[in-house]
Amino acid sequence: MxxxxxxxxxxxxxxxxxxLGNHQLQGSTEPRVAGIAMEMxxxxxxxxxxxxxxxxLEKPPLSLWLDAGAIRAFGGTPLAVRLASAFAGLFSVMLLYSMLRRFGRPTTIAWVAGIMLATMASYWGNVRGVGEDALLSLGVTLALLxxxxAHRQQAEQRGAMGSWLLFAVGIAIATLSKGVLGLAMPGVVIxxxxxxxSLIDKRFSLPRWMGPALATLLGLIPLVIWLFMLYQRGGSQALAEVLLTNSIGRFDGSFVEAGHYEPFYYYLAKLPEAFLPWNILVYLGLWHFRKSLANNRYLLFFTLWLLAQFLMVSLASSKRTVYLMSLTPAAAVLAAEYAAVLYERLRQHTEASTLLGKIARNRRGIAIGIISVLIVSYLAAAQWVVPxxxxxxxxxxxxxxxxxxxxxxxxxxLYQANERxxxxxxxxxxxxLKDLQTEAELTAFLAASPTHVALIASETEPKAPLKVLKQMLVGRQDYYFVAH
Incomplete structure (x- = not known):
């Protein structure tokens, strides 16, 4: 290297x-996913x-396999179950850098795109947590890049077999992480x-469409194998829950238990914070490059990566800001490319005696300083703020x-325990622990022995005949240990 x-x-x-391991499981996703991995x-x-x-069966189990394997190898610690996401983020950053270099982009732009991806606040937070979204982003990034x-190699009449195999690996990672969504995220961009x-060139080329289609079939083999094994265990109901209820149902709103339902403009309202601290560069870059897209297929590809995925997640009924994670590599590229434009404009003012000229003459040091301050800030947050x-x-x-x-x-x-x-x-x-779902089960369990205790999450203190032994607060939720 x-x-x-x-x-x-x-x-x-x-x-x-x-x-990475200096704080406990936090939020709603980490305890749920870590608990499933521990149970596995x-x-x-x-x-x-x-x-x-x-x-x-909300998602396929790739992240759970990795988390359970890490528990088996390193013990049941928060650090162990966060390793898969952190490595997925690391691989994504280095993949973006190496592929931009293969696309012929200058080393500086490729490096800046990589560090911008690593320092996007939402991306940094998500790759340091337990969950499948970092793996989904890795799979989508690998598939699309x-x-x-491969598309470039075919246009230049060079062999593209290795690129198509990497594409299939990306599809496998994405679909084993998020199911149908893992197929849709790269699919809509392609x-x-x-x-x-085809519209720009005014011609249709079937081989250009057949390549990703055939490679996708290869990439779906691991998911199909798992689905077949799941079918042997749980029958068609298990398959329907994975492929229909938790995929299509989340998109069209028919799976009401999934939650996270927001209006169509939800992500538009999140744009000011979506790609911080580089969001201004992203949006100005989109505007600046808009007239050159027809003649610059590289910029066209990353622009459509951002816009097509944004439109798709906006149409889905279930919305969360973490669903924008697969857009961040494209955002980092557009931000880096526009930063290069601004950097060159500053170079043209190096001889000026104004404040702009002084900034232009120190532009490299200023850029290094901004990145350094960001990195130090993130490390300080990891050491002191998050714990x-x-x-x-x-x-x-x-x-x-x-x-x-x-x-x-x-x-x-536990009485009617939530997922977390x-x-x-x-x-x-x-x-x-024993799982109690009804009041009858709760009453019978507590009455069976004076040593029996139930843990209840409630907005109000339980009433007699229940006796509160201890009250604790996690987040905004009160928990009561009760007995008869």
């Missing part, structure tokens, strides 16, 4: 791995993901690009209280 590549690798490793490790069932003993490289190219959130958001004190009661001979059960509570208790206690 050239010198810029090792520097980018070092800085990205610092950003993504520094202090405990029951050794690598086909059917389960949460609190029940099949959890490989597609564009369709938009090939259609735009402070444990005081309010960590489930560790709650699970430690459960373990203390168990050590004193009390049997603890169920996941956190499995992850931290390494056991499945």
């Amino acid at each position: 050239s010198r810029p590549a090792p520097l980018l690798l070092l800085l990205t490793c610092l950003l993504f791995f520094f202090a 490790h405990l029951d050794n069932d690598w086909v059917t993901p389960r949460l609190f003993g029940q099949p959890f 490989s597609f564009y490289q 369709f938009a690009y090939l259609l735009a190219e 402070r959130a444990d005081r309010k958001l960590s489930f560790l004190p709650l699970t430690e209280q459960i373990q203390t009661m168990q050590a004193n001979g009390q049997e603890v059960a 509570t169920a996941g956190a208790t499995v992850f931290y206690t390494h056991t499945l």
Whole structure:
């Protein structure tokens, strides 16, 4: 590797791995996903993901396989279950850098695009958490960059087999991470690009369309194998839950339990914060390059990557800002390309005696200073700011209280536990507590023995005949340990 590549690798490793395990599971996604991975490790069932003993088929299990494997290798710690996301982010950054160099872009632009991706606030936060979105972004990035490289090689009548194989690997990663969405995210970009190219060139080329179609079939083989094994365990109902309920149902709004339903303009309102701190460069770049897209297929591809995916996620009923993560590599490229334009404009003013001239003469130092301040800020946040959130958001004190009661001979059960509570208790206690769903089950369990205790999440304090033994707060949710 050239010198810029090792520097980018070092800085990205610092950003993504520094202090990665110095805080507990936080938010709603981390406890749920970590709990499912722990349960997969405990029951050794690598086909059917389960949460609190029940099949959890919202997504295919690639991230869970990696998290469970990390638990088996390194122990059940928050660091272990965050490694897959952090490595996915690292691979995405280095992949973007190396592929831009293959596309013939200058080393500086490729490096700046990589560091911009690594320092986008939303991207940085997501690759340092437990979940499947960093893997989805890696799969989509690998598929789309490989597609564009193969497309260029075909246009130059060069062999593209290696690029198509990488494309298939990207499709496999994306679909094993997010199912149908993992196919749609790169698919909509490829369709938009090939259609735009056909309209610009005023001709239709079947081989250009057949390449990604055939490579996609190859990339779907791992997902099909898992679906077949899942069908053997859970039948057609399990397949329908993965492919219809949790994919199409989230898109058209028929799966009401999924939540996250927002109006169509939800992401438009999020644009001011979507690609911070580089969002201004992204949007100005889109405007600046708009007239050159027909003659510059490279810029056309990354522009359509951003716009086509944005339109697709906006049309979906279920919306979360993390769904924009697969757009960030394209945003980083557009921001880096426009930054190069501004940098060149500044160079033309180096002889001026004005403030602009002074800035122009020190433009390299200013750019290095901005990036350095950002990196130091992220590292400081990882070391001090994020762990402070444990005081309010960590489930560790709650699970430690459960373990203390168990050590004193009390049997603890959960009453109508939500996903985060169920996941956190499995992850931290390494056991499945009794799951009580109805008031009758709660009453019977507590009446069976004076040592029985139930954990209840409630907005108000439970009333008699329940006796509150202890109250704890996680986030904004009150939890009560109750007995008869």
